Amino acid sequence: MTTVHRANERLVDHRVALGGTVEASRLAGRLGRWAQGDGTLTVQLAQAIAALIEGGELRPGDRLPAERALAGAISVSRGTVVAAYALLSEDELVERRQGSGTRVAGHVGAALPVRERTARGEGLFSALPSGIDLLRAVPAMPPLALDIVRAHAPTLDPVTLAETDPAGLPILRARLAALLEEEGTPATAAQILVTHGAQQAISLVVDELVSPGDVVLTESVTWPGLADSVRRRGGRVHGVTIGPDGIDVDELEAAIVALRPVLVAVNPHHHNPTGTRLPAAGRQRIADLSAEYGVPVLEDRVLAHISFDGVVPPTLAALRPDAPIIVADSLSKWCWSGLRIGWLRADPVLVRRLRALRQLVDQSTSVPAQLLALDLVDEARALRRSVGETHTVASAQLLAAMSEHLPDWQVTPPRGGLAVWARLPVGSATALSRVASMRGVAVAGGTEFTASITYDDHIRVPYTAREALLQEGVRRLGEAWQEYRAQL
Secondary structure (H helix, E strand, O other): OOOOOHHHOOOOOHHHHOOOEOOHHHHHHHHOOHHHOOOOHHHHHHHHHHHHHHOOOOOOOOEOOOHHHHHHHHOOOHHHHHHHHHHHHHOOOEEEEOOOEEEEOOOOOOOOOOOOOOOHHHHHHOOOOOOEEEOOOOOOOOHHHHHHHHHOOOOOOHHHHOOOOOOOOHHHHHHHHHHHHHOOOOOOHHHEEEEOHHHHHHHHHHHHHOOOOOEEEEEOEOOHHHHHHHHHOOOEEEEEOEEOOEEOHHHHHHHHHHHOOOEEEEOOEOOOOOOOEOOHHHHHHHHHHHHHHOOOEEEEOOOOOOEOOOOOOOOHHHHOOOOOEEEEEEOOOOOOHHHOOEEEEOOHHHHHHHHHHHHHHOOOOOHHHHHHHHHHHHOHHHHHHHHHHHHHHHHHHHHHHHHHHOOOOEOOOOOEOOEEEEEOOOOOHHHHHHHHHHOOEEEEEHHHHEOOOOOOOEEEEEOOOOHHHHHHHHHHHHHHHHHHHHHO
């Protein structure tokens, strides 16, 4: 599968072109397949340009191409471009002055009326009860986890039962620190904060570090729970190109220099949704960039251990213990998604700040859940291995079904994780998902995972459903694809 296309060419090198004129051909390339979504061409073009402004790729002072030049580059009428620029002007995203053209405004509005306002991640939880859910990548509990839960008989004492520390039970924090140590990451209990799943860990970090107008760098497609959290804070998400081997580290460094982010958030191993792995050299360089520029890096490790070939690299924090690197993990993907126990490892000073923030959010994590997590963490190695083995088989079954029913889609066999990232040869993934829903199968298009550039030619297909449902879901998806393609 190809994870990049012409929409990933660099638009402007802001280190040398700040405030310059954007060439029409380069803007056209960065817009990608902008015209294959919903709405009129005018609205879609305005949305696509607004996304570049929101993501920081078009910065205050940059002059947009002349209407006629851009119209020729993207094969629309000049009137369409004029109307799109007018929408952006109404939303105060650009300034239009006679004789000086159209420039990106000196500030980015807190809201972008021409863009969809609902959280992008919301779509991942919108499957109809009567349909087949290929939206969520939620694996079934491993048999070992089920046995541990059934046999769980904690020792209950008054001190433990009354514990409400927002950072988590001391015994669980110590055990999680020991787990990280066993895997090569220096950690102490003071560096651990227990959370309600990894999503809360991510949200707490964003809430603490991001203020309105701040830039957060991440992969060009990313977990929507991160992007939505940043946007909720009024921050800007800037996507860095992701290719077959993960995030483009050269482009990441250039973006750090140009955009001065307050946070870099990466998912370098079994990336959700692309499934890519960042090579060891790239991982080391990200850790070095964090130390060199002093920028915090948040590493999402939730899927790292679901490996089909046993390859699980050390955390970025292990590579540079002196760098401000935060590691987020949870039990959800390799144990039990319903337990909602996650954690982060960070500098003790940041942990104390997050502990105070956590106290305002929901006080603390359920004590019974933390006690059960102790039993499960003790079997972490076996549980992770079990989930990896189960989904090695499931991924092969999915690939075989897709080869039969969707032979013209581009898919790279995953080496871990819980989903494949499939590219459509033509058309819009958003439009196809609507056709699929009419046939009783729910799938997530690439726009759900967009950071700052729209990927409307990809669909994420998890292989976590039971085999019979997975086979039937792909069969229905194949029928939907044939119906949709005939319309094209």
